[in-house]
Amino acid sequence: MNVAVETSAMSRARQREVAEALRAFLPSPSVLSDREVLKPYECDGLSAYRRVPMVVALPESEEQVRMVLKTCHEMRVPVVARGAGTGLSGGALPLADGVLLSLAKFMRILAIDPVARTARVQPGVRNLAISEAAEPYGLYYAPDPSSQIACTIGGNIAENAGGVHCLKYGLTVHNIVKLRVLTMDGEALEIGGDGLDAAGYDLLALMTGSEGMLGVITEITVKLLPRPETAQVVMAAFDDIGRAGQAVADIIAAGIVPAGLEMMDKAATHAVEPFVNAGYPLDAEAILLAESDGSAGEVADEIKRIQEVMSASGATRMRTSRDEAERLRFWAGRKAAFPAVGRLTPDYYCMDGTIPRKRLGEVLQGIARMEKKYGLRCANVFHAGDGNLHPLIMYDANDPDQLRRTEEFGAEILELCIRVGGTITGEHGVGIEKINQMCVQFKPAELELFHGVKHAFDEHALLNPGKAVPTLARCAEYSRMHVRGGQLPHPELPRF
Amino acid sequence: MNVAVETSAMSRARQREVAEALRAFLPSPSVLSDREVLKPYECDGLSAYRRVPMVVALPESEEQVRMVLKTCHEMRVPVVARGAGTGLSGGALPLADGVLLSLAKFMRILAIDPVARTARVQPGVRNLAISEAAEPYGLYYAPDPSSQIACTIGGNIAENAGGVHCLKYGLTVHNIVKLRVLTMDGEALEIGGDGLDAAGYDLLALMTGSEGMLGVITEITVKLLPRPETAQVVMAAFDDIGRAGQAVADIIAAGIVPAGLEMMDKAATHAVEPFVNAGYPLDAEAILLAESDGSAGEVADEIKRIQEVMSASGATRMRTSRDEAERLRFWAGRKAAFPAVGRLTPDYYCMDGTIPRKRLGEVLQGIARMEKKYGLRCANVFHAGDGNLHPLIMYDANDPDQLRRTEEFGAEILELCIRVGGTITGEHGVGIEKINQMCVQFKPAELELFHGVKHAFDEHALLNPGKAVPTLARCAEYSRMHVRGGQLPHPELPRF
Numbered sequence: 001m002n003v004a005v006e007t008s009a010m011s012r013a014r015q016r017e018v019a020e021a022l023r024a025f026l027p028s029p030s031v032l033s034d035r036e037v038l039k040p041y042e043c044d045g046l047s048a049y050r051r052v053p054m055v056v057a058l059p060e061s062e063e064q065v066r067m068v069l070k071t072c073h074e075m076r077v078p079v080v081a082r083g084a085g086t087g088l089s090g091g092a093l094p095l096a097d098g099v100l101l102s103l104a105k106f107m108r109i110l111a112i113d114p115v116a117r118t119a120r121v122q123p124g125v126r127n128l129a130i131s132e133a134a135e136p137y138g139l140y141y142a143p144d145p146s147s148q149i150a151c152t153i154g155g156n157i158a159e160n161a162g163g164v165h166c167l168k169y170g171l172t173v174h175n176i177v178k179l180r181v182l183t184m185d186g187e188a189l190e191i192g193g194d195g196l197d198a199a200g201y202d203l204l205a206l207m208t209g210s211e212g213m214l215g216v217i218t219e220i221t222v223k224l225l226p227r228p229e230t231a232q233v234v235m236a237a238f239d240d241i242g243r244a245g246q247a248v249a250d251i252i253a254a255g256i257v258p259a260g261l262e263m264m265d266k267a268a269t270h271a272v273e274p275f276v277n278a279g280y281p282l283d284a285e286a287i288l289l290a291e292s293d294g295s296a297g298e299v300a301d302e303i304k305r306i307q308e309v310m311s312a313s314g315a316t317r318m319r320t321s322r323d324e325a326e327r328l329r330f331w332a333g334r335k336a337a338f339p340a341v342g343r344l345t346p347d348y349y350c351m352d353g354t355i356p357r358k359r360l361g362e363v364l365q366g367i368a369r370m371e372k373k374y375g376l377r378c379a380n381v382f383h384a385g386d387g388n389l390h391p392l393i394m395y396d397a398n399d400p401d402q403l404r405r406t407e408e409f410g411a412e413i414l415e416l417c418i419r420v421g422g423t424i425t426g427e428h429g430v431g432i433e434k435i436n437q438m439c440v441q442f443k444p445a446e447l448e449l450f451h452g453v454k455h456a457f458d459e460h461a462l463l464n465p466g467k468a469v470p471t472l473a474r475c476a477e478y479s480r481m482h483v484r485g486g487q488l489p490h491p492e493l494p495r496f
Numbered sequence: 497m498n499v500a501v502e503t504s505a506m507s508r509a510r511q512r513e514v515a516e517a518l519r520a521f522l523p524s525p526s527v528l529s530d531r532e533v534l535k536p537y538e539c540d541g542l543s544a545y546r547r548v549p550m551v552v553a554l555p556e557s558e559e560q561v562r563m564v565l566k567t568c569h570e571m572r573v574p575v576v577a578r579g580a581g582t583g584l585s586g587g588a589l590p591l592a593d594g595v596l597l598s599l600a601k602f603m604r605i606l607a608i609d610p611v612a613r614t615a616r617v618q619p620g621v622r623n624l625a626i627s628e629a630a631e632p633y634g635l636y637y638a639p640d641p642s643s644q645i646a647c648t649i650g651g652n653i654a655e656n657a658g659g660v661h662c663l664k665y666g667l668t669v670h671n672i673v674k675l676r677v678l679t680m681d682g683e684a685l686e687i688g689g690d691g692l693d694a695a696g697y698d699l700l701a702l703m704t705g706s707e708g709m710l711g712v713i714t715e716i717t718v719k720l721l722p723r724p725e726t727a728q729v730v731m732a733a734f735d736d737i738g739r740a741g742q743a744v745a746d747i748i749a750a751g752i753v754p755a756g757l758e759m760m761d762k763a764a765t766h767a768v769e770p771f772v773n774a775g776y777p778l779d780a781e782a783i784l785l786a787e788s789d790g791s792a793g794e795v796a797d798e799i800k801r802i803q804e805v806m807s808a809s810g811a812t813r814m815r816t817s818r819d820e821a822e823r824l825r826f827w828a829g830r831k832a833a834f835p836a837v838g839r840l841t842p843d844y845y846c847m848d849g850t851i852p853r854k855r856l857g858e859v860l861q862g863i864a865r866m867e868k869k870y871g872l873r874c875a876n877v878f879h880a881g882d883g884n885l886h887p888l889i890m891y892d893a894n895d896p897d898q899l900r901r902t903e904e905f906g907a908e909i910l911e912l913c914i915r916v917g918g919t920i921t922g923e924h925g926v927g928i929e930k931i932n933q934m935c936v937q938f939k940p941a942e943l944e945l946f947h948g949v950k951h952a953f954d955e956h957a958l959l960n961p962g963k964a965v966p967t968l969a970r971c972a973e974y975s976r977m978h979v980r981g982g983q984l985p986h987p988e989l990p991r992f
Contacts (some may be wrong), residue, residue: 115745115854138751160698173698174670187941193850199921199930199937200965201710201949202656202669205701214697226751249611255634255722294794295801301793354689358611425695434695441695445683449952453697456948469696 011097015054018077018099022057025067032056041082041100045147046090046433053080053094060105062182062218069216070186072099078462079184081212083124083155086147088350089431091158091211091467101216103154109133110219117224118177123154123217127161130222139224142169145427146335154217160209162427164260164334167385168293169225171427173208180219181207184458189215206453211429211468214457228293231259233330234306236315237284241265241368244286245361247313248384251290252357254309256302260291261385262334265364268341268379268392269333275340278333279326281317288315288384289330337381338392345377345394349406351413355422357387366416367391374405388426389417415440430468438468439475447472507593511550514573514595518553521563528552537578537596541643542586542929549576549590556601558678558714565712566682568595574958575680577708579620579651582643584846585927587654587707587963597712599650605629606715613720614673619650619713623657626718635720638665641923642831650713656705658923660756660830663881664789665721667923669704676715677703680954685711702949707925707964710953724789727755729826730802732811733780737761737864740782741857743809744880747786748853750805752798756787757881758830761860764837764875764888765829771836774829775822777813784811784880785826833877834888841873841890845902847909851918853883862912863887870905872898884922885913911936926964934964935971943968 019033032038033055042050054077059065072079078098085092094100106122109130113119114137119130127148131140144163145151151161156172157179169175178192192204207214238244244263251261264272264287269280280287288310292302303320310318321327341348355363364380371378379392391413395406414424414437424430424437438447450469454461470478515529528534529551538546550573555561568575574594581588590596602618605626609615610633615626623644627636640659641647647657652668653675665671674688688700703710734740740759747757760768760783765776776783784806788798799816806814817823837844851859860876867874875888887909891902910920910933920926920933934943946965950957966974 113854115749116852117748173701183941183945189942189945190939191942193917193919199919199926199934200942200946201706202698202701202704203945203949205669205698206949208698210697226749228751252613253611253722255724295797297797298790298794301791301797305791356612358609421689423689423694430695438695443686445679446685446687446696449679449685449699450696452952453699453702453949456945456952 011054014097018075019055021071021075022055022068022099026057026059026064030058030060032058041085041094041102044082044085044090044092045088046093046431049090049093049432051094051096053100054097056100056102058102058105062180062188065101065216065218066182066186066188068099068101069182069184073185073460073462076460076462078465080464081154081158081216083152083158084126084150086151087155087159087429087431088352089425089429089433091429091431091464092155093432093467095465103152106154106218112137112224114139117226118221119224120219120221121153123220124152127151127153127156134224137224138227140227141175141222142225143172143175146338153220153222157208157217157220158210158212159427159429162383162386162388164262164331164383167261167383168257168259173205175223176204176208176220177223178221179204179207179217181215181217183215184460184462192221209429211431212464213454213468214463216463228259229295230299231291231293231327232299232303233260233289233291233321233327234303234310235280235319235330236288236290236310237281237317238286238288238314239284239316240314241286241364242361243314244288245364245384247288247310247315248360249358250309250313251306252385254305256305256309258290258302258306258385259293260289262289263287263380263382263384264334264337265380267377268337268381271340271344271379272333272337275343276332276336278329279319280333284316289334334381337379341379341392341394345396347395347397349393349395349410351389351391351393351410352426352428353389353414353417353422353424354426355387355389355417355420357385359420359422360384360387363389363416363420367413370409370412374409376402376405376409378409383426387422390426432467435468435470435474436478438470439478444472444475447475507550510593514571515551517567517571518551518564518595522553522555522560526554526556528554537581537590537598540578540581540586540588541584542589542927545586545589545928547590547592549596550593552596552598554598554601558676558684561597561712561714562678562682562684564595564597565678565680569681569956569958572956572958574961576960577650577654577712579648579654580622580646582647583651583655583925583927584848585655585921585925585929587925587927587960588651589928589963591961599648602650602714608633608720610635613722614717615720616715616717617649619716620648623647623649623652630720633720634723636723637671637718638721639668639671642834649716649718653704653713653716654706654708655923655925658879658882658884660758660827660879663757663879664753664755669701671719672700672704672716673719674717675700675703675713677711677713679711680956680958688717705925707927708960709950709964710959712959724755725791726795727787727789727823728795728799729756729785729787729817729823730799730806731776731815731826732784732786732806733777733813734782734784734810735780735812736810737782737860738857739810740784741860741880743784743806743811744856745854746805746809747802748881750801752801752805754786754798754802754881755789756785758785759783759876759878759880760830760833761876763873764833764877767836767840767875768829768833771839772828772832774825775815776829780812785830830877833875837875837888837890841892843891843893845889845891845906847885847887847889847906848922848924849885849910849913849918849920850922851883851885851913851916853881855916855918856880856883859885859912859916863909866905866908870901872901872905874905879922883918886922928963931964931966931970932974934966935974940968940971943971
């Protein structure tokens with residue numbers, strides 16, 4: 001008997017043991033352990049990484065979740081929580097020796113309180129479903145990631161998701177007030193409160209964006225906002241990408257906080273326009289979309305100011321949406337940018353980094369230089385107002401040299417983000433994708449603190465191990481492998 | 497030699513030893529150890545608690561702070577950091593066997609970046625000084641606690657301070673982007689970043705409001721906002737306090753986010769009016785002050801909407817400021833409320849609790865009932881928009897029965913806050929004042945998590961020990977002492 005067979009027999013025995021323990025309190029169809037039903041859970045939106053989990057658990061009550069966690073805690077089985085699996089950084093990538101805990105059955109909107117302007121929901125509720133449920137009260141939930149039709153609010157909290165409107169309305173962390181959380185040993189925590197501030201350390205913010213490492217969320221109270229009476233968007237064209245970047249800085253410097261402020265470069269508009277006919281000018285080097293929402297008076301006032309600043313900043317052409325249909329058409333192009341680029345190239349690598357707004361022009365010019373250096377095209381789509389870049393590097397994964405150049409291109413973009421004072425992630429999280437870059441972004445003392453916080457919540461490191469925060473050993477090894485000629489360590493593009 | 501003398505000789509020896517160790521790297525005048533120079537540091541704004549520290553250290557560089565912490569860490573001496581000492585919950589109360597670390601010399605504004613709209617400042621800079629320095633750029637720092645002329649930004653972060661404008665502009669946590677922090681063992685941490693979001697757990701939010709328990713802040717980057725073009729305030733009178741509470745809910749429900757939304761009851765306006773001639777109507781049971789700021793167009797639009805809602809909610813009279821002088825006069829009354837009440841009574845106890853906005857009317861009526869029950873007057877001043885109450889119970893500390901009734905009155909108010917889903921602190925922090933109420937607000941599992949987080953930052957619990965988060969032992973004892981007839985444990989008013 002060789003070692004592989006022995007290992008495999010051992011892991012099959014372990015799988016049986018864990019599945020059986022879970023079936024002691026979960027109905028049999030809620031515990032998956034056959035390979036063919038496990039397969040769909042092998043990856044999230046970062047499909048470059050795949051791992052079939054040992055067991056999938058599909059609880060439907062908080063008590064069942066508590067029992068799953070307690071059981072896994074006792075058996076020392078790692079647990080990865082999963083919402084809709086739309087995440088782009090591999091945060092919900094399963095472990096071959098772990099339980100994948102799906103919150104898919106937690107789909108209920110428990111209460112909408114139009115006076116407090118809050119909704120109490122289960123973690124598996126889709127982002128957009130909250131706004132749909134709040135619509136009869138004239139309310140909505142503000143954060144709107146592109147995947148909002150599919151992604152769940154639990155996953156939004158795990159990743160501190162943003163969206164087109166987060167410049168004005170904030171990230172997920174700014175739009176939730178209360179969480180019910182189960183720790184790995186099955187303790188229920190009430191975090192936050194209906195009031196503005198809560199006593200004690202800010203565990204609400206700590207949980208938000210913690211990528212499933214600290215606890216499993218079983219209930220969420222989100223803030224709802226009144227639907228703006230009206231909204232309009234200005235589309236402005238620029239014949240120089242640096243000037244478009246300057247216009248963004250000028251708008252912010254003028255004290256305007258648009259509801260959305262997005263930029264697309266020529267490569268992006270050219271990809272999009274034939275696809276959706278948004279009406280973008282194809283001769284512009286960059287376009288900006290700036291939205292204003294509020295009462296009719298406020299919007300009229302703000303749109304006028306936006307137009308003035310855009311003109312002064314050198315916009316060569318401007319169009320302002322005349323009705324809701326036109327407003328939606330202007331946005332349709334931006335929202336379709338990823339699939340549109342996908343039509344032009346066998347593969348693309350969507351980067352996600354954040355930079356200080358004032359460095360936008362410089363970073364854009366840097367990326368343009370890199371396109372030449374690596375001989376690869378890059379379409380640039382940005383949440384410009386908050387400095388969140390999504391460069392889309394186009395390549396062919398079947399060409400090893402292109403893949404290598406894409407890796408280096410992506411690495412150089414992230415290095416540039418760090419160098420200008422930004423971070424390696426905007427709204428997609430660290431997950432498994434960027435765990436090595438965490439070694440660049442943070443000092444050992446800072447990583448140790450992260451581990452200390454993790455330890456306070458999850459003593460045996462059973463929740464989503466290996467994600468988001470690298471071990472010091474991993475960083476040391478990564479640094480040995482990758483430091484070349486005094487350069488920053490290079491990240492690696494996930495390989496298939 | 498009796499025990500007391502022996503102890504005192506021992507503590508004198510310890511004092512000499514610690515002072516000497518600090519003088520190894522601090523200039524002699526920066527290490528205070530004589531009783532008469534230590535005395536001014538014996539309390540902060542919660543003057544009911546006093547303790548003379550063993551030694552006061554007054555470093556003036558980050559390296560000196562690091563050395564103070566490192567030295568104290570090695571000698572196992574507890575450290576309490578202090579800004580201006582204006583805190584109202586005893587967060588900066590010294591320890592008799594500890595070092596008081598004053599950040600008073602960290603008064604420099606290091607940089608103002610008008611494009612990024614940030615200011616990089618040292619922790620001892622006064623809150624108002626930031627706005628003064630930013631004024632030439634047309635910018636200001638939004639959070640404005642009443643003590644803003646004196647309180648420091650470092651202290652604001654420790655307490656997550658609010659202010660009259662935090663309804664629209666958020667608490668301190670929403671207005672900072674980056675911190676430099678030294679841990680107790682002298683490690684420097686860079687927390688947050690210039691971008692919108694940072695990778696890793698949200699240590700920026702965790703530090704904010706941590707009451708000096710996790711680290712010592714040595715540098716802060718705050719957000720600056722453009723000064724609004726204009727501002728106006730509506731003063732509305734109501735003949736019923738419940739109706740005024742309803743008007744607050746109605747304004748919020750209408751989707752209006754006023755720059756400030758404050759309420760004062762009759763007792764408060766009667767205390768204030770003879771003192772500052774703000775022009776408040778003395779026959780009203782409550783008045784509301786609702787401010788709008790922004791561009792002229794926005795303000796005109798919003799003021800009209802505020803007036804409409806106030807009318808519909810039953811305001812008996814309304815006045816809208818016609819010019820800046822009148823606007824400031826309307827606010828002057830609100831800002832002078834505490835000293836004005838102080839003129840009417842030998843002593844007053846300023847409570848600080850937060851409740852869900854929709855329970856405002858009910859809580860106000862509850863407090864009115866308690867006035868009769870305890871035979872004590874209470875003036876009510878509220879950040880009504882965010883449900884942050886500041887009831888001021890008037891009493892005479894020399895009358896033991898009044899003191900006892902005041903204690904019970906205050907306790908009942910806090911219990912009511914918890915019962916309606918609020919918290920025991922709004923913006924004043926827990927410190928030493930409300931540490932027992934933390935036992936009521938949090939479950940043992942939650943307190944254990946707090947201690948776990950603390951441990952990750954400060955293994956030997958040397959930073960501000962005994963504040964903000966009670967030990968489980970303390971809670972157990974408190975619960976034994978105070979649970980009476982199935983009631984919630986009663987907090988205790990600090991005694992002199």
